[in-house]
Amino acid sequence: MTNTASSPASVATLIEDQAVSREQMQALIQSGLPVAFERCDFEGVDLSRLVLRDFEFSACSFIEASLFAASLSRTVWQGCRARQADFESADLSDARFQSCDLNNTRWRRAKLAAAFFKGCKLTGANFEEVAHLGLKFEDTLLVSANMQRLSFRKLQLQDLNFSDANLSGCDFRDAVFIGGSLRDAHLKLARFEGADLREADIGGLKLEDARLFRGATISHRQAADLLMELGITVD
Template sequence: MSRPTITITGETPDRARVEQLLLDDAILVFDNCDFSGADLSRLNLQDAVFRHCQLAETSLYAARLARTQWQRCRAGQADFESADLVDARFASCDLNNSSWRRAKLASASFRSCKLTGANFEEVSYLGLSFEDTLLVGADLRRMSFRKMKLVGLDFADADLSGCDFRDAVFEGGGLRDAHIRDTRFDGADLREADLGGLKLTNAKLFLGATISPRQAAELVRAMGLNVA
C-alpha cells in the first residue's frame, strides 16, 4: 500500500511542527519552506522532498534522509553529520560550508550544486556521484574517484590528500591549487582539467597520467623554462 503525500507550502516549520506531520506516516513535500536554524536532528524524514527551501545552519544531525530529494535549496552551513542520506538526490542546491562528516552517502548524487568549503570527512560513499559541482576548498580526504568520469568538478583549493583518481577521466573542471599530498593519478585523463598551481614537487604524483600539449607547456613554464 503506497503512502499518502502531504505538501507543505510557504511555512516556517519548527521541530514540533515537523514531528506532528510525521505522525501521519505520509511522504512529506516541503515547497518554499524556511527551516533556517531549525533543529531537525535524528528525525525520520525518509523519502521527503524539499523544493526551494531555506535550510541555512539547520541541524540534520543523524537524521534519516534516505531517498530524499532536494531541489534548488539553500543550505549554507547546514549540518548533515552522521545522517543517513543513502540514495538522496541534490540538484542545483547551495550547500556551501555544510558538514557531512560520517554521513552515509552511498548512491547519493549532487548535480549542479555548490559545495564550497564542505566537509566530507569519514563519509560512507560507495556509488556517490558529483556532476557540474563546485567543490572549492572542500575536505575530501581519502575519497576514491577511481575509474570515474568527473564532469565539471571544480576541486580548486580542495583537500584531496590521499584521494584516488587512478584511471579517472576529467571532463572540464580542475585541480587548481588543490592539496594533493599522497594523491594518486596513475592512468588518469587530465587533458580537459585546469592544472594551474601544480608544483614540481607534486609532478611524480601524475606519472602515467595523460595531459595535453598545452598543459605540458604550462607546466614547463611553471618550472621557469621558456617554450620556443
C-alpha cells in the first residue's frame, strides 16, 4: 500500500506491507521524494550503491540484504531486523538505529560519523576500519563484535555489553561506563587512563590485561574480585 502525506516542504511517500525489489527502489529514488517504509520486506535484496539518503524504515526486514557502498546518510531505522546484512563501505553519516536486530552485520569501512545506535543488538558485528567520528552507542549488545581501534574517549558509555568483543587498540581514556560489561573482552593495546569503570562488569580479566587499567578508577569490590580472578589472595 502506498500513501502520500502533504507537508509545507515536500510530499512524503509511505510504502507499507510490501516486498520491495531493487527495481522498485530505483523507481522511488527517481521520484526525488522522501520515502518512508513500514513493515516492508527487503530480505536478501541487493541494494548496493543505491542513493537512499533521508529514507526511513520502520519494522522492516533486511535479513541478508546487501547495502554495500549505499548512500544511507540521515536514514532512520526503527525496530528493523537486519541480521547478516552487509553495510560495508556504506555512508551512514547521521543515521539513527533504534531497537534494531543487527546481529552479525558487516560494517567494514563504512562511514559512521555521528551515527547513533540505541537499544540495538549488534552481536558478532564487524566494525573494522570504520570512519567513526561522533559515533555513539547506547543500551546496546556488542557481544563478540569486532570494534578494533575505535575511540570512545571522553564518552559516557551507557549499558554497553562488550563481552567477548575484540576491543584491541580501542581508546577508552576518560570514558565513563554507566553499567555495561567488558567481561572476557580482548583488550590488547586498549587504553583506559582516566576511565571510570566502577559500574562496569570487568570480570574474566587475564593477568596481562590488568596493567591496561593503570590510571582507571574501579571500586573496592571490583578490585577484590579482580585479585581473586587473578589468583591473588589478600590476607
